[in-house]
Amino acid sequence: MHPLFLLFSTVSAFLAVAFGAFGAHGLKAVLSPDMLAVYKTAVTYQMWHALGLGLIALLYKPNQTSRLLHYAGWLMFSGILLFSGSLYVLSLSGLKWLGMITPLGGLCFLAAWLLLIIFSFNYYKKEATESDSL
Numbered sequence: 001m002h003p004l005f006l007l008f009s010t011v012s013a014f015l016a017v018a019f020g021a022f023g024a025h026g027l028k029a030v031l032s033p034d035m036l037a038v039y040k041t042a043v044t045y046q047m048w049h050a051l052g053l054g055l056i057a058l059l060y061k062p063n064q065t066s067r068l069l070h071y072a073g074w075l076m077f078s079g080i081l082l083f084s085g086s087l088y089v090l091s092l093s094g095l096k097w098l099g100m101i102t103p104l105g106g107l108c109f110l111a112a113w114l115l116l117i118i119f120s121f122n123y124y125k126k127e128a129t130e131s132d133s134l
Contacts, residue, residue, distance in 0.1 A: 002060035012050035042087035072115035079108030
């Protein structure tokens with residue numbers, strides 16, 4: 001298990017729940033429906049990618065030499081910060097220029113998932129080859 005990725009995953013999931021509750025109860029009367037939707041998108045993506053980061057943390061223990069998992073973890077964490085973080089600030093501040101940062105976080109998410117696909121495919125090939133040789 002990768003202890004730092006596990007820590008990032010659990011803290012991020014905790015914050016997603018806290019931010020979601022804050023949005024549902026504290027911001028409903030403050031934000032416009034459009035900005036509340038942006039805020040909810042940030043919470044949703046943060047939670048899903050916190051879980052993805054937890055998956056990477058678990059996969060890391062038996063695969064500690066995998067650069068794919070290492071980079072996927074950092075990209076997933078960076079995506080949470082850039083994507084969800086920019087949407088939180090955008091929805092709360094109204095600073096529209098932050099919308100330029102959000103796609104960078106989305107690209108981090110996509111790259112992280114692509115690296116996980118490559119890792120999974122390589123793992124599948126390795127396992128299939130080993131089972132054929134038995």
